[in-house]
Amino acid sequence: MAAARWAAIIGLMAILLPLAPFPARAATPARSPPSSTSSAVFQLHGDVYPTGHYYVTMNIGDPAKPYFLDVDTGSDLTWLQCDAPCQSCNKVPHPLYRPTKSKLLPCANSLCTALHNRQSPSKKCTSQQQCDYQIKYTDKASSLGVLVTDSFSLPLRNSSNVHPSLSFGCGYDQQVGKNGAAQATTDGLLGLGRGSVSLLSQLKQHGITKNVLGHCLSTSGGGFLFFGDDVVPTSRITWVPMARSTSGDYYSPGSATLYFDRRLLGVKPMEVVFDSGSTYTYFAAQPYQAIVSKIKGGLSKSLKQVSDPSLPLCWKGQKALKSVFDVKTDFKSLQLSFGKNSVMEIPPENYLIVTKNGNVCLGILDGSAARLSFNIIGDITMQDQMVIYDNERAQLGWIRGSCSRSPKSIMSSFP
16 A cells, blocks of 8 residues: 555445554553463564555465455455456455455345444445445545455464454455556555454454454564464553544544653644554644754754655755664654653654665654644554554553564563
């Protein structure tokens, strides 16, 4: 998917398948011991730049075949580009998924009803044999298709493999970037939102894992993703209750107060959403302009603003830059305070990238230009911390740590 990749189901079409002072960080109370259910842990690939997303390999079908899926906590529906036959698809890493009629999810299925009810409560199927969908994203990407059910091969931490039948979208008409002209890095999207059609919700319904997920995105690329609660550290996590987003049923820690270098910026509290499907972080016009003004005011004369195709606001140094750490002294940390001493620290490496041209660019974008009515914490800001979406306890958590090693060794670095 493209950079924003922010998802919201906007219509479901029935098309027959042709087949104050800055607060100090408080100690976090210990979490209760995990349950007896297991967790599934997956290696992640990709990065913020230049790939633009993190993706996981999912083995689907019988026999199981691998597919690369873009990890998206900002939408519910998982879908694959699909040969049904395909009307419009990208060149994808693996052969297109091929469904059979026996895999079709009927219209009467509760997941179809839930999907249709997300934005069209009165929606009716025109065919009782199938459940059609259309999903659109703010970057104008879209997927049109039909829901199917097939086997997923999931490796559990207790060394067993399970093969639940899960429902997902078979997308036979995609509008993603330059269709057919460019090789896509993924075969589809892994929807991990809060709705019942989300893969995470389905795993909970099957009794396989708790309705908890987490990810650890490395600044150097890769990381890991997990479903279930027995991977979650038992202490030192900053927890915030999930708030009901005014813009939809997204993962929101509620409103935050924005600080720059531990000084209050004076902008009104910001409604924030966590979305792994967004490469960059998006602030509304007022906080965005305030941050840009503060950053520009603190830069040394050795950095000059320059045009770079990667992002809107970039600077060049006296010589080509190789890493954010080459200019870290020029940039200050940001902080988001969610009240009750719950703070997310955002150091420069969590809002800057260095491009292939050797320039440093701001990875916080103007959300008003993308017509967003809220603020998105994207991949760039969630790097090198474990971020936990705990639907069982309706809370979001984060804890800083390196995400650059294998999942097993990474987890040993968290308490």
